């Protein structure tokens with residue numbers, strides 16, 4: 001695998017980012033091929049359900065279920081849980097996030113397969129939970145789109161209103177990569193978990209704005225704010241009032257879209273701290289926005305060898321975890337680290353288990 005600096009959908013960035021060349025798919029292809037060559041056997045359409053322990057408490061295999069609910073057991077000298085988080089399991093999402101869980105969805109289809117089973121089967125034998133079970137990595141997406149990651153990273157150039165037609169947050173606190181998650185969580189807390197990202201013709205003055213708008217759905221467009229409100233189904237009078245108040249609070253400074261420009265509103269609550277320009281040039285455009293759950297934060301406690309730790313702080317012999325199944329994050333996602341969490345702890349688990357079983361590296 002080669003890692004390099006990559007182009008991102010963020011028009012403003014707080015930091016540069018590295019990623020695998022070819023994306024996550026390239027990792028699966030490269031490591032999958034290598035594993036097959038090494039004689040690893042894959043069991044597709046086989047879902048792990050529970051762990052098997054011996055009399056001393058060591059994990060010595062797992063129970064799984066295949067097609068037609070056929071049960072089967074696998075004996076093993078060690079088990080590495082790498083089955084993701086629980087972003088695809090609404091029962092668990094509701095348990096940890098409450099009623100707003102229904103207003104979020106996995107950011108891409110693969111997320112529906114991550115139902116928290118690995119986390120649950122380890123908790124069931126006494127593993128310690130770790131990571132922020134009440135949080136998830138949130139991304140702002142267009143709910144109309146079925147494309148993978150139909151993200152809206154340009155909302156900071158316009159305003160966001162809820163279904164009552166009211167603003168509820170500072171849309172432009174700073175570089176978009178550093179602030180989109182906090183804003184997306186507030187979107188999730190609005191009625192119905194939805195907001196509307198509104199612009200005027202001035203959006204076209206943002207160079208390459210399409211890079212930051214990954215939805216394949218066209219915006220709802222109208223010649224007046226009232227007609228736009230009707231098009232999106234929010235009260236017209238409320239949206240007209242919100243835009244008028246916002247426009248009155250905007251100044252006339254220079255608009256510099258590719259860095260935080262300090263062009264802030266005056267005496268407006270909530271304020272808009274950057275890129276605050278009047279919305280008064282038709283056509284008016286709107287993309288709906290909801291929160292996507294990229295992955296959940298809650299998972300299992302592991303030590304630096306990726307061994308799963310029990311509630312008493314002791315490693316559970318034979319049990320390891322890697323990737324989203326490991327609980328690590330609290331409050332905010334540290335960008336670009338989730339793939340590495342899989343790669344690092346996966347390798348740590350393999351090295352420790354091989355040494356434990358007397359295998360060479």
Ligand SMILES: Cc1cc2nc3c(=O)[nH]c(=O)nc-3n(C[C@H](O)[C@H](O)[C@H](O)COP(=O)(O)OP(=O)(O)OC[C@H]3O[C@@H](n4cnc5c(N)ncnc54)[C@H](O)[C@@H]3O)c2cc1C
Pocket residue numbers: 019024046047048049082083084085107108110113114115116117118148149294295322323324325335336337338339340342
């Ligand atoms: C659109 C998108 C963009 C992203 N961008 C970035 C980024 O820029 N940088 C970054 O670091 N991260 C990013 N991430 C996050 C990162 O890709 C994932 O968090 C990471 O790949 C998770 O790896 P994992 O091995 O833990 O889980 P996964 O890759 O989700 O693999 C889990 C596997 O376990 C299988 N499984 C689930 N349950 C069971 C079971 N009971 N039995 C058997 N198998 C099971 C699933 O089918 C799946 O194949 C992004 C994610 C998405 C979706």
